[in-house]
Amino acid sequence: MLNHAKSALTPDLSERISFIQGLLPDVILPQSSYEIIFSNSLLHHLPDPQTLWQTIKKYSRPGTRIIIMDLLRPAGIEDAQLMVNNYAASEPEFCNGIFIILYWRLLAYQKLKHS
Numbered sequence: 001m002l003n004h005a006k007s008a009l010t011p012d013l014s015e016r017i018s019f020i021q022g023l024l025p026d027v028i029l030p031q032s033s034y035e036i037i038f039s040n041s042l043l044h045h046l047p048d049p050q051t052l053w054q055t056i057k058k059y060s061r062p063g064t065r066i067i068i069m070d071l072l073r074p075a076g077i078e079d080a081q082l083m084v085n086n087y088a089a090s091e092p093e094f095c096n097g098i099f100i101i102l103y104w105r106l107l108a109y110q111k112l113k114h115s
Helices: 002-008 050-059 077-087 093-113
Strands: 036-040 065-069
Touching (some): 036 050
8 A cells, every 4th residue: 555655746845745654553653743644544454542532742843744534433323334345345245354353342341332
């Protein structure tokens, strides 16, 4: 994914934009703060969404532009299945199954956290 993003950069942008791969919350970034923090379709994968917000707080400063784009978190398994049917029906069944399994894991984590 990062290689694809790098290959899409124009020469003038490739000197100003860098991509960093890491795992939250343990990622160590090369700068103490950033002008722009951008996240696309990450939040719904995190068992604890606060992880992203804490990382943003750690690496932002006054004036940092923060852009978060994500999917809606389904309210239940029926909604999750509906999302799979609507947006990933043409994907391999294996991929759709992973989506549902991850959703169940997220529900289990949230129940444990709030019990």
